[in-house]
Amino acid sequence: MRKQRQWIIVSLLLVLGLVLAACGQPSPAPSGEAPSGQAATGGEAGGEAVTVRVWTHQNESFNAGLQALADAYMAEHPNVDIQFETFDYDTYIQTLQTALPAGTEADVLQMFGTWTCSYVEGQNLDPVPDSVITMANAQEKFFAAPLAGYTCDDTLYGLPMEFNIEYGAALVNTAIAEESGVQDITAGWENWDDFIADAAKMSKFEDGVMTRAGYNFTAGDALGFSFYSLIVQQGGSYLDSDAQQFTINTPEGKKALELMKRFVDEKLVDPLLFNDESNWVGDSFFQQTSAMGLVGPWVIAEYAGDFPDVAAVTKYVPLPYWGDAPKFVADSGWGLTVSANSKVKDAAWDFVKFVTLNDENALQWNIASGTIPAIAANTQGDPGQKLITEFPHFEPFLPLLQYGQYVGHMPDRDLLWYDITYQHILNMLQGNESIDDALSAMEREANEMW
Amino acid sequence: MAESTISTQPVPQVARKPGIFSGRDRAIKIFLAATVIPMVLYMAFWSLFPILWGFTLSLFEYSARRAGAGGFLGMGGANPYIGLQHYVNMLDFSEEAPKIVKQFHQSLKTTVLFAFLVVPLNMSITLPLAVMLDSIHRRLQPFFRTFFFLPIVTASVGVAIMWGFIFHPQLGLLNGILTAISGKMVAIQWLGDPHLKFLGIPVALLAVIAAYLWQDIGYNTLIFIAALQSIPQSLRDAAKVDGVNSLQMFWHVTIPLLRPTILLAAVLTMISAFQVFDIIQVMTNGGPQDQTRVLVIDIYYNAFRFQRMGWASAVSVVLFLLVLVISLIQTRLLRTEWEY
CATH class of the missing domain: 1.10.3720.10 (MetI-like)
Structure with missing residues (x-):
């Protein structure tokens, strides 16, 4: 009996130990991540010790560039400690969506401009103080498209770090062009007829099956940006004057889809074989199953290391356009915002100013991260030349940036792009839906968002 | 001779209900409780509570983006109570x-x-x-x-x-x-x-x-x-x-x-x-x-x-x-x- 009791006591202790271990504190965060409970003492960035927590998504080159600027800032402000906490992209979106309403976010938040206004509605973000920059000065300094994402009801809530461009120039494999008999492709095209003729020459077939697309534009981003850019090039708009309803089923929308259908009919791409699910444009281009593709310049940094031979013969060439200027729609891109709940707003804004408003620092980050500057002055003159020397493939994009138009504030841009626009346009291109049906369905489904 | 007044009836006693942890196997009962209760609580917290929470959320037009806009625990206010409306909407088979x-x-x-x-x-x-x-x-x-x-x-x-x-x-x-x-x-x-x-x-x-x-x-x-x-x-x-x-x-x-x-x-x-x-x-x-x-x-x-x-x-x-x-x-x- 005594022995049995001893066993019971030992077992109880063991269970208790396990329960305590399970309920205990997690192991300390790895270096580089800040302890979440650390209180930041507010005040000026001059005297009292201040800790500024910064949340970013995990992108090696983005974060290395930001860390370098943070180190420089801390050297200038020894009382300020900038602490980064990073999240993988999907987790970051979910963390922002839940932490901001709950008020548990960091002081400085890396934000994709297009998301900004949805958080402003919940009063989670701090307006940019005039002491940092006024709206008028910001409009003068930054390109319109990246800045617009951070502008909600004529108030600025963050500052952009990059210009996110997905339309305006096509990725071209010059070796394939030459081999297909297309002369001097880098000179560009006068109109869509010329473009189609060249792209068709580069398509390749075997037993009637397309083995190489002349122009791969059937990915999720590419279809959305092509469609909405073609609408604005005709002087149309896919949002009504109050920006409260979508107006997609319009003559401009129809003409845009007719051109895209023509690309398929003239065998520039087989939308059954080339789409987001198979032969995605980036993979396909670098595997040389697409001679031209529509995707932003960020793709070069992503693939050049693995496909150096293809990267060596790759150039961006501006696309033809309708109207008097190569207008296009663009997302707002990554930038920095400050939480409305931050107790160290002054220090937080001072750091944001250091990173985004100082031309040299901003350019340093763009070069480190391989992104196109949001500051107009950094795309011209010596800074522009410096950028082109580092990233020659940016060159065709720089003259286009002034024509960029922000995609517009809407309840859910991803829903419009990937669940509505991509699905219906791909269906239409695959022959499962008429142009009129696709337009009408897109408009109806998009308006269900409001 | 007077009869004795001393009652021979037994004094009624309140029957004592045996406690949960009484009896000869008391130690075993305590051991079982100590081992099972934490697991039950664990399961309740990580399984039962989320199920009930999920059902509760289904009665609201809830989005985490609006959680700070008012109401209790993010529900109500900008995330209004809509009863069984989601379930009713599921029955819409029209074009x-x-x-x-x-x-x-x-x-x-x-x-x-x-x-x-x-x-x-x-x-x-x-x-x-x-x-x-x-x-x-x-x-x-x-x-x-x-x-x-x-x-x-x-x-x-x-x-x-x-x-x-x-x-x-x-x-x-x-x-x-x-x-x-x-x-x-x-x-x-x-x-x-x-x-x-x-x-x-x-x-x-x-x-x-x-x-x-x-x-x-x-x-x-x-x-x-x-x-x-x-x-x-x-x-x-x-x-x-x-x-x-x-x-x-x-x-x-x-x-x-x-x-x-x-x-x-x-x-x-x-x-x-x-x-x-x-x-x-x-x-x-x-x-x-x-x-x-x-x-x-x-x-x-x-x-x-x-x-x-x-x-x-x-x-x-x-x-x-x-x-x-x-x-x-x-x-x-x-x-x-x-x-x-």
């Missing part, structure tokens, strides 16, 4: 139904089709396979058991990527074989062509089922082998004495004796099929034209990508009820009242 309702209908149909194809296919492969493996030489059995069980311990995402390559229209193994056989280029878009159907079932769904079965069959095979080995040899010997052949042995002895195991395997496979997510997410992402969009994919997109938590919770409740009802029906149909 004008919103896209999310149509996607829910499609997902429900696809999930049921997926599960009802997977279970019989799985059973019809794993049971005969287990009988075959059970009949081979004992020395070889571990090798084959390992061989068929290996896919189970392979990451689902890896399996999905591998099968995605097999079905790739231009670079895939399957089309490569067809090209070699036919002598001309074959580029069938197995995972992305919405027109491609077999007996009215989207080929993309069948392709996903093939990948799912490849990964899943080892599990049930192992369960059946274990069950086969527990059938008393005396029953088989008795059947042999009665003159049954191998096929009769399988149909009239093995199958009836395996009924409880078949029930268990069928229920587990059905539940697992209703929860399929990763293989489909990687191979087709629910496409083409939502032909492989199952309920869990629908829930994932609505909850975490488009932040319609209230609607996603309502869909989760439907999935929960679906699994519950089908499991109960299966249990009822395959119930046995004896054991060997």
Whole structure:
């Protein structure tokens, strides 16, 4: 009996130990991540010790560039400690969506401009103080498209770090062009007829099956940006004057889809074989199953290391356009915002100013991260030349940036792009839906968002 | 003589109810409570509470983006209480139904089709396979058991990527074989062509089922082998004495004796099929034209990508009820009242 009791006591202790271990504190965060409970003492960035927590998504080159600027800032402000906490992209979106309403976010938040206004509605973000920059000065300094994402009801809530461009120039494999008999492709095209003729020459077939697309534009981003850019090039708009309803089923929308259908009919791409699910444009281009593709310049940094031979013969060439200027729609891109709940707003804004408003620092980050500057002055003159020397493939994009138009504030841009626009346009291109049906369905489904 | 006034009646005593932790086995009871209660609390916190919370959310037009706008725990205020409206909306079968309702209908149909194809296919492969493996030489059995069980311990995402390559229209193994056989280029878009159907079932769904079965069959095979080995040899010997052949042995002895195991395997496979997510997410992402969009994919997109938590919770409740009802029906149909 005594022995049995001893066993019971030992077992109880063991269970208790396990329960305590399970309920205990997690192991300390790895270096580089800040302890979440650390209180930041507010005040000026001059005297009292201040800790500024910064949340970013995990992108090696983005974060290395930001860390370098943070180190420089801390050297200038020894009382300020900038602490980064990073999240993988999907987790970051979910963390922002839940932490901001709950008020548990960091002081400085890396934000994709297009998301900004949805958080402003919940009063989670701090307006940019005039002491940092006024709206008028910001409009003068930054390109319109990246800045617009951070502008909600004529108030600025963050500052952009990059210009996110997905339309305006096509990725071209010059070796394939030459081999297909297309002369001097880098000179560009006068109109869509010329473009189609060249792209068709580069398509390749075997037993009637397309083995190489002349122009791969059937990915999720590419279809959305092509469609909405073609609408604005005709002087149309896919949002009504109050920006409260979508107006997609319009003559401009129809003409845009007719051109895209023509690309398929003239065998520039087989939308059954080339789409987001198979032969995605980036993979396909670098595997040389697409001679031209529509995707932003960020793709070069992503693939050049693995496909150096293809990267060596790759150039961006501006696309033809309708109207008097190569207008296009663009997302707002990554930038920095400050939480409305931050107790160290002054220090937080001072750091944001250091990173985004100082031309040299901003350019340093763009070069480190391989992104196109949001500051107009950094795309011209010596800074522009410096950028082109580092990233020659940016060159065709720089003259286009002034024509960029922000995609517009809407309840859910991803829903419009990937669940509505991509699905219906791909269906239409695959022959499962008429142009009129696709337009009408897109408009109806998009308006269900409001 | 006066009678004695002293009562001989026994003094009534309040009967003491034995305490939960009293008696000779008190120590054992305490031990059991100490070991079980933490687990019950753990399960209640991590399972029961989320289920109830999910059901509660389904009664609200809830989005985490609006949680700070007012109300209690993010509900109410900007996330208003709408009662059973989500469930009512699910019953809108009209042409004008919103896209999310149509996607829910499609997902429900696809999930049921997926599960009802997977279970019989799985059973019809794993049971005969287990009988075959059970009949081979004992020395070889571990090798084959390992061989068929290996896919189970392979990451689902890896399996999905591998099968995605097999079905790739231009670079895939399957089309490569067809090209070699036919002598001309074959580029069938197995995972992305919405027109491609077999007996009215989207080929993309069948392709996903093939990948799912490849990964899943080892599990049930192992369960059946274990069950086969527990059938008393005396029953088989008795059947042999009665003159049954191998096929009769399988149909009239093995199958009836395996009924409880078949029930268990069928229920587990059905539940697992209703929860399929990763293989489909990687191979087709629910496409083409939502032909492989199952309920869990629908829930994932609505909850975490488009932040319609209230609607996603309502869909989760439907999935929960679906699994519950089908499991109960299966249990009822395959119930046995004896054991060997």
